[in-house]
Amino acid sequence: MPLLEVDGLRAFYGQTQALHGVSFAIEPGGITAVLGANGAGKTTTLRAICGMVATDGAIRFEGKPIAGKATEEIVRLGVGHVPEGRGTFTNLSVDENLRVAAYTRRDKAAAQRDRDMVFEYFPILKARLTQQAGTLSGGEQQMLAISRALMLGPRLMLLDEPSFGLAPLIVQEIFRIMRRINSEAKVSMLLVEQNAALALELADHAYVLETGRVVMSGASSTVKNDEAIRKSYLGY
């Protein structure tokens, strides 16, 4: 059974339709990338999965239909969303940010283990624990956003442009840790990226969106070697 199945997904912002029947599936364990130009509907796809925009069509997580459910209920099923813009609680401390994320956890021992795991991945957050989260650097806030999603104990993580606005070295570090999270913590990932080269390197599967439709899909290696994709998204 696929971990996530999206079938004929349409999404609307008021009168404007942003997705025109997107269908795809994610198998458990992997990393799937969604590529596309600005306005192709990448972010909307992630927001639609989490019930943050008005949608039409079927979305199933672990076989359960989740379309039309409230965001907080979808999140509670095990979907961690690292949003565009990082969604930092700027006036709360780093520690409080992490505790907010663990709010729904009933198993305190498991939550504590996840907290230790987060500090192992991102030791800098442990050093910044009492600092106001709004004063963190962009890279640190991105790490905090990933950590908040991890504190939910998710089986699927949706990542919206984790490389956005960050220095290449920081991006490399974050992507290295994302790979570790995927293999060690067994969290599947759906990754939206502008930086196609980077995304295709990390992901095993990829979908290409154009104006709200899937125009190509397949294994990363296949997508990477496609002539048209190479020209329009990889630039060589």
Add this chain to the structure above:
Amino acid sequence: MEQLFAQVAAGLANGAIYACLALALVMIFVSTDHINFAQGELAMFSAFMCWQLLEWNTPFWIALPAVVLASFVLGVGIERVVLRPLHHAPVLSIVVVFIGLLTIFNSLAGSFWGHTLKAFASPFPRVTFPGSTYFGSHQVGMILATGLLLLALFVFFRFTPLGLAMRAAAQNPASARLAGIRVDWMLALGWGLAAAIGAVAGTLVAPVVYLEPNMMAGILLYGFAGALVGGITSPGGAVVGGFVVGVLENLVAYFGNVLERSTGLYLVGNGEKLTVALIIVIVVLTLKPSGLFGSVIVKRV
């Protein structure tokens, strides 16, 4: 000098009430960006409920928790039933709803309990404090009770997971939802807490101003002034602002009296206290719109 101390002391006692109301206003403002004009009438209604329980010979220290609890439920109910359907409504519609609530509770209280002034006995034992004539026992009780209430709220918001979730929901609702927090319920809880704080304020101030349906009209204005002085986005600021306004109104009246006695020139007196509150509101809004402790709200346009 003696009189000055007495005025400051009385100002602190009144300030405690303003601080409570300011806090109740801020509680709803930070999570919804709305000023609940009906906050005062809700507090008045709670005070009447308490009075009714006392009339039925309920001991005060049972009646008060019961009324606080009932007000909490009432607050949650109002949010869920009246305001929930208006979440995406324009701000004017919500203002009209607040004014409607104000009128409804005012007339309900009038029709249940009448418009004549009712005495409300102070719940605090009569104690004369050694060496001091400035504080009456009810004033000390008011300050202590609000102090305890504020401390309890501080502990709740600072140290409990639910308090943290409420802060997170107020600050960044979208992110809070992504953390699995039921933001709509947090708003309702905020309303409940605001109503409960108002209930304490209404009950404490009733022995001072006497009970009647319009008792909170002026007091809400002071509470609003306090919230603005402290910064409408800052709960701690609202409390400080409440006390500042309480002391300030008495000092202004005091120095007005001194001026009149020494020069014969009448500028301000007890009658202008409410005007002082309004002037404070205007001055703060003009000179420092974010208040003493509030954060400047920046909007990208």
